[in-house]
Amino acid sequence: xxxxxxxxxxxxxxxxxxxxxxxxxxxxxxxxxxxxxxxxxxxxxxxxxxxxxxxxxxxxxxxxxxxxxxxxxxxxxxxxxxxxxxxxxxxxxxxxxxxxxxxxxxxxxxxxxxxxxxxxxxxxxxxxxxxxxxxxxxxxxxxxxxxxxxxxxxxx
Numbered sequence: 001x002x003x004x005x006x007x008x009x010x011x012x013x014x015x016x017x018x019x020x021x022x023x024x025x026x027x028x029x030x031x032x033x034x035x036x037x038x039x040x041x042x043x044x045x046x047x048x049x050x051x052x053x054x055x056x057x058x059x060x061x062x063x064x065x066x067x068x069x070x071x072x073x074x075x076x077x078x079x080x081x082x083x084x085x086x087x088x089x090x091x092x093x094x095x096x097x098x099x100x101x102x103x104x105x106x107x108x109x110x111x112x113x114x115x116x117x118x119x120x121x122x123x124x125x126x127x128x129x130x131x132x133x134x135x136x137x138x139x140x141x142x143x144x145x146x147x148x149x150x151x152x153x154x155x156x
Contacts (some may be wrong), residue, residue, distance in 0.1 A: 001138075003031045004073035004095070010035025010062045011043045013079040013102045013122065016050065020126050023055045024134060032073070038062045043106055049119040077150070079126075096143060098150035100129050129153050 003021060007014035010033055018033035025031065039062045047057045076095045079102045102125055105118035132153045141149065 001029050001075065002068075002071065002073045003029070003075045003077060004068055005031060005033040006076060006078045007033070007035055007080050008037055009039040010064070011039040011041060012046050012106045013104060013126075015042050015046050015060055015062070016119075016123055017077070017079055017100075017102075017126050017130075019050050019055050019057060019060060020053075020123060021130050021133075024127070024130050026134060029134070032068055034063050034065050034068065036065075038064045045106070045115065045119055049116075049123055053123060075150075096147055096150070098147065098154060100126075100150075100154040102126065125156075128156050132156060 005014040005017040005021070014033035014035060018031045021029070021031035041062050042060055047060070050057050050060075072093055073095045076093070076097045078097070078099045080099075081101045081103045102122055103118075105115070105122045108115050108118035133150070136146070136149050138146070
């Protein structure tokens with residue numbers, strides 16, 4: 001199953017999601033990420049947060065929807081935080097869609113300790129969602145049931 005994590009800039013939350021999903025993924029699962037308005041670079045703190053957690057960062061880059069051109073995803077998960085007032089990207093393909101709203105740690109202001117804590121909290125939230133996702137009984141779920149489970153996970 002190919003999962004596309006989408007956000008606006010593809011520099012933080014969707015990158016963290018792509019990397020952590022692939023880090024935890026069993027055989028047959030793969031993630032890619034993209035942004036509706038990609039920044040063109042990954043936030044350095046996103047990379048250092050992943051590296052500190054022992055997660056590979058090779059091959060991560062800020063990209064647009066061409067990231068899945070020719071290989072469409074089975075599932076699209078948007079990770080924008082609606083509460084932050086940002087426009088969440090929409091992908092109008094045949095893929096099943098879900099929303100896992102994550103606060104943007106790059107918006108946090110303060111000292112290094114506070115900013116690091118925000119990035120680590122976001123990574124922990126992504127891990128919780130990914131582990132719940134991988135625990136799903138995929139063979140027993142139709143599209144409607146899978147969508148309901150994905151929505152439930154997005155509320156964790």
